[in-house]
Amino acid sequence: MYKVGVIGDKDSILGFKILGLSVFPVTTPEEAAKILNKMAREEYAVIYITENIAAEIRETISAYKSSRFPAIIPIPGNEGSLGIGMEEIKDSMIKAIGTDILG
Amino acid sequence: MLYKDSNFAYAIGRVRAIEKRLLDKGKFDRMIESRTPEEALKVATEAGYTESSSFSGNAVDYEIMLKEEERKLYTLLKEISSGSEVFDIFLLKNDYHNIKVILKSEFLGIEIDDSLLNTGLIPVSELKTIILDRDFNKLSQLLKDSSEHMKNSIEEVIDTFNRTNDPRHIDLILDKAYFNHILNLSEKYGYSYVKDLIKIIIDTTNIKTFVRIKSLNMTFDLLKRSLISGGDIDISVFLENYEKGSETLLQKTKHTRYYNLISECIGSYMEKESFARLEKLLDDYIINFVKKSKYKTLGIEPLIGYLVGKENEIKNLRIVMVGKINNISNNIIRERLRETYV
Numbered sequence: 330m331y332k333v334g335v336i337g338d339k340d341s342i343l344g345f346k347i348l349g350l351s352v353f354p355v356t357t358p359e360e361a362a363k364i365l366n367k368m369a370r371e372e373y374a375v376i377y378i379t380e381n382i383a384a385e386i387r388e389t390i391s392a393y394k395s396s397r398f399p400a401i402i403p404i405p406g407n408e409g410s411l412g413i414g415m416e417e418i419k420d421s422m423i424k425a426i427g428t429d430i431l432g
Numbered sequence: 433m434l435y436k437d438s439n440f441a442y443a444i445g446r447v448r449a450i451e452k453r454l455l456d457k458g459k460f461d462r463m464i465e466s467r468t469p470e471e472a473l474k475v476a477t478e479a480g481y482t483e484s485s486s487f488s489g490n491a492v493d494y495e496i497m498l499k500e501e502e503r504k505l506y507t508l509l510k511e512i513s514s515g516s517e518v519f520d521i522f523l524l525k526n527d528y529h530n531i532k533v534i535l536k537s538e539f540l541g542i543e544i545d546d547s548l549l550n551t552g553l554i555p556v557s558e559l560k561t562i563i564l565d566r567d568f569n570k571l572s573q574l575l576k577d578s579s580e581h582m583k584n585s586i587e588e589v590i591d592t593f594n595r596t597n598d599p600r601h602i603d604l605i606l607d608k609a610y611f612n613h614i615l616n617l618s619e620k621y622g623y624s625y626v627k628d629l630i631k632i633i634i635d636t637t638n639i640k641t642f643v644r645i646k647s648l649n650m651t652f653d654l655l656k657r658s659l660i661s662g663g664d665i666d667i668s669v670f671l672e673n674y675e676k677g678s679e680t681l682l683q684k685t686k687h688t689r690y691y692n693l694i695s696e697c698i699g700s701y702m703e704k705e706s707f708a709r710l711e712k713l714l715d716d717y718i719i720n721f722v723k724k725s726k727y728k729t730l731g732i733e734p735l736i737g738y739l740v741g742k743e744n745e746i747k748n749l750r751i752v753m754v755g756k757i758n759n760i761s762n763n764i765i766r767e768r769l770r771e772t773y774v
Contacts, residue, residue, distance in 0.1 A: 338757075338758075339492070340754055340757065340758050341758075356490070356492050407758045407759070408758075408759060
Protein backbone atom coordinates (compact mmCIF):
# COMPACT_ATOMS: atom_id res chain seq x y z
CA MET A 330 0.00 0.00 0.00
CA TYR A 331 1.21 3.51 -0.76
CA LYS A 332 2.00 5.79 2.12
CA VAL A 333 1.77 9.50 2.93
CA GLY A 334 4.65 11.26 4.68
CA VAL A 335 5.47 14.70 6.00
CA ILE A 336 8.88 16.39 6.20
CA GLY A 337 9.54 19.60 8.12
CA ASP A 338 10.55 21.09 11.44
CA LYS A 339 9.24 19.06 14.37
CA ASP A 340 6.75 21.53 15.81
CA SER A 341 5.12 22.26 12.45
CA ILE A 342 4.47 18.68 11.44
CA LEU A 343 3.96 16.67 14.61
CA GLY A 344 0.19 17.13 14.43
CA PHE A 345 0.03 15.06 11.24
CA LYS A 346 0.91 12.03 13.31
CA ILE A 347 -2.62 11.99 14.72
CA LEU A 348 -3.93 11.46 11.19
CA GLY A 349 -1.74 8.42 10.76
CA LEU A 350 0.80 10.02 8.44
CA SER A 351 4.48 9.21 8.80
CA VAL A 352 6.27 12.21 10.23
CA PHE A 353 9.95 12.97 9.64
CA PRO A 354 11.27 15.92 11.65
CA VAL A 355 14.41 17.46 10.17
CA THR A 356 16.54 20.46 11.07
CA THR A 357 18.90 20.86 8.12
CA PRO A 358 18.35 20.88 4.34
CA GLU A 359 20.86 18.03 3.91
CA GLU A 360 18.86 15.87 6.27
CA ALA A 361 15.66 16.74 4.42
CA ALA A 362 17.11 15.85 1.02
CA LYS A 363 18.38 12.55 2.33
CA ILE A 364 15.03 11.60 3.84
CA LEU A 365 13.15 12.72 0.73
CA ASN A 366 15.25 10.45 -1.46
CA LYS A 367 14.80 7.60 0.96
CA MET A 368 11.01 8.08 1.05
CA ALA A 369 10.81 8.20 -2.74
CA ARG A 370 12.35 4.74 -2.82
CA GLU A 371 9.99 3.43 -0.17
CA GLU A 372 6.58 3.63 -1.84
CA TYR A 373 5.55 7.01 -0.57
CA ALA A 374 2.92 8.33 -2.97
CA VAL A 375 2.45 11.75 -1.38
CA ILE A 376 5.07 13.70 0.52
CA TYR A 377 4.14 16.95 2.21
CA ILE A 378 7.06 19.21 2.93
CA THR A 379 7.06 22.54 4.74
CA GLU A 380 7.74 25.48 2.46
CA ASN A 381 10.80 26.77 4.29
CA ILE A 382 12.50 23.39 3.95
CA ALA A 383 11.27 22.93 0.37
CA ALA A 384 12.76 26.27 -0.62
CA GLU A 385 16.19 25.02 0.42
CA ILE A 386 16.11 21.72 -1.43
CA ARG A 387 14.50 22.78 -4.71
CA GLU A 388 16.98 20.75 -6.74
CA THR A 389 16.19 17.50 -5.00
CA ILE A 390 12.47 18.12 -5.35
CA SER A 391 12.63 18.99 -9.04
CA ALA A 392 14.30 15.66 -9.73
CA TYR A 393 10.93 14.02 -8.97
CA LYS A 394 8.84 16.45 -11.01
CA SER A 395 8.55 14.23 -14.04
CA SER A 396 8.08 10.92 -12.24
CA ARG A 397 4.63 9.71 -11.27
CA PHE A 398 5.46 9.06 -7.63
CA PRO A 399 5.97 10.63 -5.21
CA ALA A 400 3.88 13.79 -5.50
CA ILE A 401 5.77 16.35 -3.44
CA ILE A 402 3.52 19.06 -2.09
CA PRO A 403 4.80 22.12 -0.21
CA ILE A 404 2.68 23.12 2.79
CA PRO A 405 2.95 26.27 4.94
CA GLY A 406 5.22 25.83 7.95
CA ASN A 407 5.13 27.50 11.35
CA GLU A 408 5.80 30.93 9.83
CA GLY A 409 2.80 30.98 7.53
CA SER A 410 2.66 30.59 3.78
CA LEU A 411 5.54 31.71 1.59
CA GLY A 412 3.53 31.19 -1.59
CA ILE A 413 5.76 28.42 -2.90
CA GLY A 414 2.96 25.85 -2.98
CA MET A 415 0.65 28.15 -4.94
CA GLU A 416 3.43 29.03 -7.35
CA GLU A 417 3.98 25.39 -8.17
CA ILE A 418 0.28 24.80 -8.76
CA LYS A 419 0.30 27.70 -11.20
CA ASP A 420 3.37 26.32 -12.98
CA SER A 421 1.75 22.92 -13.36
CA MET A 422 -1.48 24.50 -14.53
CA ILE A 423 0.26 26.51 -17.24
CA LYS A 424 2.03 23.38 -18.32
CA ALA A 425 -1.24 21.42 -18.48
CA ILE A 426 -3.66 23.87 -20.08
CA GLY A 427 -1.43 26.58 -21.40
CA THR A 428 -2.70 29.52 -19.43
CA ASP A 429 -2.96 30.79 -15.85
CA ILE A 430 -6.67 30.74 -15.10
CA LEU A 431 -6.25 31.59 -11.41
CA GLY A 432 -4.89 35.02 -12.29
CA MET B 433 5.52 2.72 57.63
CA LEU B 434 3.96 5.99 58.65
CA TYR B 435 6.35 8.86 58.37
CA LYS B 436 7.60 11.36 60.92
CA ASP B 437 8.36 14.96 60.05
CA SER B 438 11.91 14.70 61.35
CA ASN B 439 12.71 11.91 58.89
CA PHE B 440 13.38 14.48 56.26
CA ALA B 441 15.58 16.96 58.13
CA TYR B 442 18.69 16.20 56.06
CA ALA B 443 16.83 16.15 52.77
CA ILE B 444 15.29 19.54 53.47
CA GLY B 445 18.72 21.01 54.09
CA ARG B 446 19.87 19.75 50.72
CA VAL B 447 16.77 21.00 48.96
CA ARG B 448 17.11 24.44 50.54
CA ALA B 449 20.59 24.68 49.05
CA ILE B 450 19.60 23.72 45.51
CA GLU B 451 16.34 25.61 45.57
CA LYS B 452 18.34 28.76 45.04
CA ARG B 453 19.37 27.57 41.62
CA LEU B 454 15.80 27.36 40.35
CA LEU B 455 15.03 29.79 37.55
CA ASP B 456 13.02 32.77 38.72
CA LYS B 457 10.90 35.15 36.73
CA GLY B 458 13.85 37.39 35.92
CA LYS B 459 15.82 34.53 34.39
CA PHE B 460 12.86 33.46 32.31
CA ASP B 461 12.48 37.06 31.15
CA ARG B 462 16.08 36.98 30.01
CA MET B 463 15.42 33.78 28.09
CA ILE B 464 12.38 35.24 26.39
CA GLU B 465 14.24 38.41 25.46
CA SER B 466 17.16 36.54 23.93
CA ARG B 467 17.43 36.75 20.17
CA THR B 468 18.28 33.15 19.34
CA PRO B 469 17.25 29.80 20.82
CA GLU B 470 20.93 29.13 21.59
CA GLU B 471 21.11 32.27 23.69
CA ALA B 472 17.98 31.25 25.58
CA LEU B 473 19.38 27.83 26.28
CA LYS B 474 22.50 29.39 27.75
CA VAL B 475 20.47 30.79 30.64
CA ALA B 476 19.47 27.24 31.50
CA THR B 477 23.01 25.90 31.34
CA GLU B 478 24.12 28.72 33.60
CA ALA B 479 21.52 27.59 36.12
CA GLY B 480 23.03 24.12 36.28
CA TYR B 481 21.33 22.28 33.45
CA THR B 482 24.03 20.04 32.10
CA GLU B 483 24.83 19.10 28.59
CA SER B 484 24.88 15.33 28.69
CA SER B 485 27.11 13.38 26.36
CA SER B 486 24.27 12.76 23.90
CA PHE B 487 23.49 16.45 23.71
CA SER B 488 24.81 18.04 20.54
CA GLY B 489 24.82 21.63 21.77
CA ASN B 490 22.21 22.40 19.14
CA ALA B 491 19.23 24.27 20.61
CA VAL B 492 16.69 22.09 18.81
CA ASP B 493 17.89 19.18 20.93
CA TYR B 494 16.87 20.90 24.15
CA GLU B 495 14.51 17.98 24.88
CA ILE B 496 17.47 15.72 25.59
CA MET B 497 18.69 18.19 28.18
CA LEU B 498 15.28 18.47 29.84
CA LYS B 499 14.85 14.70 29.99
CA GLU B 500 18.24 14.35 31.62
CA GLU B 501 17.32 17.03 34.15
CA GLU B 502 14.13 15.17 35.01
CA ARG B 503 16.04 11.98 35.58
CA LYS B 504 18.51 13.80 37.82
CA LEU B 505 15.66 15.33 39.81
CA TYR B 506 14.09 11.98 40.66
CA THR B 507 17.40 10.34 41.47
CA LEU B 508 18.38 13.16 43.76
CA LEU B 509 15.11 13.21 45.70
CA LYS B 510 15.16 9.47 46.13
CA GLU B 511 18.75 9.58 47.32
CA ILE B 512 18.43 12.37 49.86
CA SER B 513 15.20 11.04 51.35
CA SER B 514 16.96 7.73 52.00
CA GLY B 515 14.75 5.90 49.55
CA SER B 516 11.45 7.12 50.91
CA GLU B 517 8.56 5.62 49.00
CA VAL B 518 6.77 8.97 48.84
CA PHE B 519 8.50 9.85 45.57
CA ASP B 520 7.35 6.58 44.05
CA ILE B 521 3.94 8.17 44.02
CA PHE B 522 5.23 10.81 41.65
CA LEU B 523 7.24 8.41 39.51
CA LEU B 524 4.19 6.28 38.77
CA LYS B 525 3.06 8.99 36.35
CA ASN B 526 5.85 7.90 34.03
CA ASP B 527 5.00 4.22 34.38
CA TYR B 528 1.42 4.84 33.35
CA HIS B 529 2.71 6.85 30.42
CA ASN B 530 4.91 3.92 29.41
CA ILE B 531 2.00 1.50 29.72
CA LYS B 532 0.02 3.67 27.31
CA VAL B 533 2.90 3.75 24.85
CA ILE B 534 3.52 0.01 25.02
CA LEU B 535 -0.16 -0.91 24.64
CA LYS B 536 -0.70 1.55 21.80
CA SER B 537 2.32 0.34 19.92
CA GLU B 538 1.12 -3.23 20.35
CA PHE B 539 -2.44 -2.48 19.18
CA LEU B 540 -1.32 -0.41 16.22
CA GLY B 541 1.59 -2.62 15.33
CA ILE B 542 4.15 0.17 15.22
CA GLU B 543 7.42 0.88 16.99
CA ILE B 544 7.32 3.95 19.20
CA ASP B 545 10.11 3.18 21.58
CA ASP B 546 11.43 6.73 21.49
CA SER B 547 8.34 7.88 23.39
CA LEU B 548 9.15 5.67 26.37
CA LEU B 549 10.45 7.34 29.52
CA ASN B 550 13.16 5.79 31.63
CA THR B 551 12.15 7.75 34.72
CA GLY B 552 9.43 5.35 35.84
CA LEU B 553 9.38 3.10 38.85
CA ILE B 554 9.53 -0.05 36.76
CA PRO B 555 12.42 -0.36 34.28
CA VAL B 556 11.06 0.09 30.75
CA SER B 557 12.36 -3.22 29.42
CA GLU B 558 10.75 -5.14 32.26
CA LEU B 559 7.45 -3.37 31.86
CA LYS B 560 7.49 -4.19 28.17
CA THR B 561 7.99 -7.90 28.77
CA ILE B 562 5.31 -7.96 31.44
CA ILE B 563 2.73 -6.43 29.13
CA LEU B 564 3.70 -8.36 26.01
CA ASP B 565 3.70 -11.67 27.92
CA ARG B 566 0.59 -10.68 29.92
CA ASP B 567 2.59 -11.74 32.95
CA PHE B 568 0.94 -9.39 35.45
CA ASN B 569 1.94 -11.37 38.51
CA LYS B 570 5.38 -9.93 38.09
CA LEU B 571 3.92 -6.49 38.77
CA SER B 572 3.18 -7.48 42.34
CA GLN B 573 6.83 -8.34 42.88
CA LEU B 574 7.92 -4.97 41.54
CA LEU B 575 5.30 -2.78 43.16
CA LYS B 576 4.76 -4.85 46.26
CA ASP B 577 1.27 -4.35 47.63
CA SER B 578 -0.05 -1.70 45.29
CA SER B 579 0.02 -3.46 41.95
CA GLU B 580 -3.70 -4.24 41.80
CA HIS B 581 -4.67 -0.89 40.29
CA MET B 582 -2.13 -1.19 37.55
CA LYS B 583 -2.84 -4.82 36.82
CA ASN B 584 -6.59 -4.33 36.68
CA SER B 585 -6.35 -1.29 34.46
CA ILE B 586 -4.08 -2.99 31.93
CA GLU B 587 -6.47 -5.94 31.77
CA GLU B 588 -9.40 -3.59 31.37
CA VAL B 589 -7.67 -1.72 28.54
CA ILE B 590 -6.89 -4.92 26.67
CA ASP B 591 -10.43 -6.18 27.09
CA THR B 592 -12.07 -2.86 26.13
CA PHE B 593 -9.86 -2.29 23.13
CA ASN B 594 -10.50 -5.75 21.78
CA ARG B 595 -14.22 -5.11 22.00
CA THR B 596 -14.40 -1.52 20.77
CA ASN B 597 -11.22 -0.95 18.76
CA ASP B 598 -11.33 2.63 20.03
CA PRO B 599 -7.89 3.84 21.18
CA ARG B 600 -9.44 6.63 23.21
CA HIS B 601 -10.31 4.14 25.93
CA ILE B 602 -6.63 3.43 26.51
CA ASP B 603 -6.09 6.93 27.88
CA LEU B 604 -9.38 7.21 29.71
CA ILE B 605 -8.98 3.96 31.61
CA LEU B 606 -5.31 4.42 32.45
CA ASP B 607 -5.66 8.03 33.58
CA LYS B 608 -8.38 7.06 35.99
CA ALA B 609 -6.42 4.10 37.28
CA TYR B 610 -3.34 6.25 37.77
CA PHE B 611 -5.12 8.77 39.97
CA ASN B 612 -6.83 6.05 42.00
CA HIS B 613 -3.51 4.32 42.42
CA ILE B 614 -1.61 7.33 43.75
CA LEU B 615 -4.48 8.52 45.91
CA ASN B 616 -4.56 5.10 47.46
CA LEU B 617 -0.80 5.10 48.07
CA SER B 618 -0.82 8.52 49.69
CA GLU B 619 -3.56 7.33 52.03
CA LYS B 620 -1.77 4.15 52.86
CA TYR B 621 1.51 5.83 53.72
CA GLY B 622 -0.23 8.58 55.64
CA TYR B 623 0.99 11.53 53.64
CA SER B 624 -1.97 13.82 54.08
CA TYR B 625 -0.17 16.67 52.34
CA VAL B 626 0.49 14.58 49.25
CA LYS B 627 -3.10 13.41 49.32
CA ASP B 628 -4.25 16.99 49.37
CA LEU B 629 -2.02 17.81 46.42
CA ILE B 630 -3.30 14.85 44.42
CA LYS B 631 -6.87 15.93 45.14
CA ILE B 632 -6.09 19.37 43.77
CA ILE B 633 -4.56 17.86 40.65
CA ILE B 634 -7.70 15.72 40.20
CA ASP B 635 -10.00 18.70 40.68
CA THR B 636 -8.10 20.95 38.29
CA THR B 637 -8.00 18.15 35.72
CA ASN B 638 -11.76 17.73 36.04
CA ILE B 639 -12.34 21.46 35.63
CA LYS B 640 -10.26 21.37 32.45
CA THR B 641 -12.17 18.33 31.19
CA PHE B 642 -15.50 20.00 31.92
CA VAL B 643 -14.70 23.24 30.09
CA ARG B 644 -13.18 21.39 27.15
CA ILE B 645 -16.00 18.89 26.64
CA LYS B 646 -18.59 21.59 27.15
CA SER B 647 -17.01 23.93 24.62
CA LEU B 648 -16.65 21.19 22.03
CA ASN B 649 -20.25 20.15 22.63
CA MET B 650 -19.26 16.55 23.14
CA THR B 651 -21.59 13.98 24.66
CA PHE B 652 -22.56 13.68 28.30
CA ASP B 653 -21.41 10.10 28.12
CA LEU B 654 -17.86 11.15 27.26
CA LEU B 655 -17.81 13.57 30.18
CA LYS B 656 -18.94 10.78 32.45
CA ARG B 657 -16.16 8.54 31.27
CA SER B 658 -13.49 11.26 31.43
CA LEU B 659 -14.05 12.70 34.91
CA ILE B 660 -11.84 11.34 37.65
CA SER B 661 -13.30 10.58 41.04
CA GLY B 662 -11.53 11.22 44.33
CA GLY B 663 -11.25 14.99 44.18
CA ASP B 664 -12.82 17.50 46.55
CA ILE B 665 -15.51 18.41 44.04
CA ASP B 666 -17.64 15.34 43.58
CA ILE B 667 -17.99 14.34 39.93
CA SER B 668 -21.76 14.45 40.31
CA VAL B 669 -21.46 18.25 40.57
CA PHE B 670 -19.92 18.36 37.10
CA LEU B 671 -22.38 15.87 35.67
CA GLU B 672 -25.48 17.56 37.07
CA ASN B 673 -24.43 20.90 35.65
CA TYR B 674 -23.34 19.79 32.23
CA GLU B 675 -26.65 20.54 30.56
CA LYS B 676 -27.30 23.63 32.64
CA GLY B 677 -24.01 25.27 31.80
CA SER B 678 -20.94 26.78 33.39
CA GLU B 679 -22.82 29.45 35.31
CA THR B 680 -24.69 26.96 37.45
CA LEU B 681 -21.49 25.01 38.02
CA LEU B 682 -20.06 28.19 39.44
CA GLN B 683 -23.04 28.58 41.78
CA LYS B 684 -22.67 25.04 43.01
CA THR B 685 -18.98 25.41 43.83
CA LYS B 686 -19.38 28.72 45.57
CA HIS B 687 -18.30 27.38 48.94
CA THR B 688 -15.29 25.40 47.79
CA ARG B 689 -11.74 26.67 47.52
CA TYR B 690 -12.06 26.55 43.76
CA TYR B 691 -14.70 29.24 43.39
CA ASN B 692 -12.30 31.97 42.26
CA LEU B 693 -10.37 29.60 40.04
CA ILE B 694 -13.43 28.25 38.25
CA SER B 695 -14.86 31.71 37.83
CA GLU B 696 -11.58 32.93 36.33
CA CYS B 697 -11.28 29.88 34.08
CA ILE B 698 -14.78 30.23 32.69
CA GLY B 699 -14.36 33.98 32.31
CA SER B 700 -11.10 33.75 30.43
CA TYR B 701 -12.35 30.99 28.20
CA MET B 702 -15.51 32.92 27.32
CA GLU B 703 -13.44 35.98 26.54
CA LYS B 704 -10.69 34.48 24.43
CA GLU B 705 -11.93 31.00 23.52
CA SER B 706 -8.38 29.82 24.15
CA PHE B 707 -7.30 26.90 26.27
CA ALA B 708 -3.78 28.22 26.67
CA ARG B 709 -4.81 30.70 29.35
CA LEU B 710 -7.06 28.17 31.04
CA GLU B 711 -4.23 25.66 31.34
CA LYS B 712 -1.95 28.30 32.76
CA LEU B 713 -4.51 29.29 35.39
CA LEU B 714 -4.93 25.69 36.50
CA ASP B 715 -1.18 25.02 36.63
CA ASP B 716 -0.63 28.24 38.55
CA TYR B 717 -3.17 27.13 41.12
CA ILE B 718 -1.14 24.00 41.81
CA ILE B 719 2.14 25.94 42.02
CA ASN B 720 0.59 28.43 44.41
CA PHE B 721 -0.57 25.59 46.60
CA VAL B 722 2.91 24.07 46.95
CA LYS B 723 4.51 27.50 47.28
CA LYS B 724 2.77 27.97 50.61
CA SER B 725 4.78 25.13 52.06
CA LYS B 726 8.13 26.53 51.06
CA TYR B 727 8.66 28.02 54.49
CA LYS B 728 7.88 24.94 56.53
CA THR B 729 10.95 23.86 58.41
CA LEU B 730 10.24 20.14 58.73
CA GLY B 731 8.10 17.58 57.00
CA ILE B 732 7.59 16.33 53.51
CA GLU B 733 6.19 19.62 52.19
CA PRO B 734 9.40 21.41 51.12
CA LEU B 735 10.54 18.32 49.24
CA ILE B 736 7.29 17.95 47.36
CA GLY B 737 7.37 21.70 46.76
CA TYR B 738 10.79 21.43 45.17
CA LEU B 739 9.72 18.47 43.05
CA VAL B 740 6.62 20.20 41.72
CA GLY B 741 8.51 23.48 41.36
CA LYS B 742 11.28 21.86 39.35
CA GLU B 743 8.83 19.97 37.12
CA ASN B 744 7.07 23.25 36.54
CA GLU B 745 10.38 24.88 35.64
CA ILE B 746 11.08 22.16 33.07
CA LYS B 747 7.64 22.75 31.59
CA ASN B 748 8.36 26.48 31.40
CA LEU B 749 11.68 25.84 29.68
CA ARG B 750 9.86 23.74 27.11
CA ILE B 751 7.38 26.55 26.50
CA VAL B 752 10.17 29.10 26.02
CA MET B 753 12.31 26.86 23.81
CA VAL B 754 9.45 25.80 21.53
CA GLY B 755 8.49 29.46 21.27
CA LYS B 756 12.02 30.61 20.50
CA ILE B 757 12.69 27.89 17.93
CA ASN B 758 9.46 28.68 16.10
CA ASN B 759 9.81 32.46 16.24
CA ILE B 760 6.72 32.96 18.37
CA SER B 761 6.37 36.54 19.59
CA ASN B 762 7.67 37.28 23.08
CA ASN B 763 4.26 38.40 24.27
CA ILE B 764 2.63 35.09 23.46
CA ILE B 765 5.42 33.16 25.17
CA ARG B 766 5.07 35.38 28.23
CA GLU B 767 1.32 34.85 28.30
CA ARG B 768 1.76 31.08 28.46
CA LEU B 769 4.59 30.97 30.93
CA ARG B 770 3.55 29.42 34.26
CA GLU B 771 4.20 31.12 37.54
CA THR B 772 7.57 30.16 39.00
CA TYR B 773 8.19 28.42 42.32
CA VAL B 774 10.86 30.86 43.43
